[in-house]
Amino acid sequence: MKKIFFTTAVAFIMFSSCSNDNNTGPLASLTPNEVIDLKFLREEEKLARDVYMYSFDKYQISIFNSIAQSEQQHMDSVLNLLNKYGITDPASTQRGIFQNTELQALYNSLTAQSAISSIEALKVGATIEDLDINDIDDFINNTSKSDLLSVYDNLSCGSKNHLRAYTSQLDINGVNYIPQYITIDYYNTILSESNSGCGNK
Structure with missing residues (x-):
């Protein structure tokens, strides 16, 4: 089971643009764990995007908008x-709606925390990236497929940029x-x- 549980501008943030490995030839089938991981990760990245969009709408601090675009x-x-392997996309087109009930509960909790203050919203951002890095490390251990590993590595790289x-921003505000x-x-x-640059050439 997965573990779920101010400045008005940011001087510099590097964002990842994650490319896929374009293997040719017949596709090897995914293991059940690989399918579960991909579907979970699709919604976990949506959770990050949706929470950051919520925080940007509330506080108009640019870091939330910039990182939300990266999460997209x-x-x-x-x-x-998912499309490459013919897996049904679990992600809703509606912001804040999740098929995975644990992610739905986490979204509700994190947006409630973010609503308290902009500092709490920044803490939430760090928490989400902390969680993402941890989960992606688990996903990396569940596969040997080069296309999955390429995406996982790039997403982990991006999450580390975002965590930094x-x-x-928290340090600037005296928060550890x-x-x-x-x-x-x-x-x-x-x-x-x-x-x-996380895979950018």
Whole structure:
């Protein structure tokens, strides 16, 4: 079971544009776990996008809009894999609506927290990226397929960029984020690294 549980501008954020591996020839079938992971990830990236859109609408702070656009790219990358393997897309076209009941509950909880203040919304952003990185690491361990691994690596790279961005904004406001899903050592390693283009050439 997956673990679910101010500044008005950001000086610089690198966003990932996730490309897929265009393998030719007959498609190998996915394992049940790979299918579950892709469907979950499609909605998890939607959750990130929808929460950030909610926060941008409420506070008009540019980081939320910028990262929401990046999350849309992440959603599109996962959708490409779903289409490639003939898997039904679980994502609703309505903002804040999720087929996965745990993600629905998480969305409700995180938007309620985000509504408290812009600082809480930034904490929520860091929490979502923390969770994404942790889940994607699990998904990487569940597959050996190069096209899935390519997308997972790029999404993880993007989530690390986003985590650094949210952490930076919290630091500016005197708030220290403590990771809830990844280890503190892993978190500190991510913070020590530079932003990446995440597969962009």
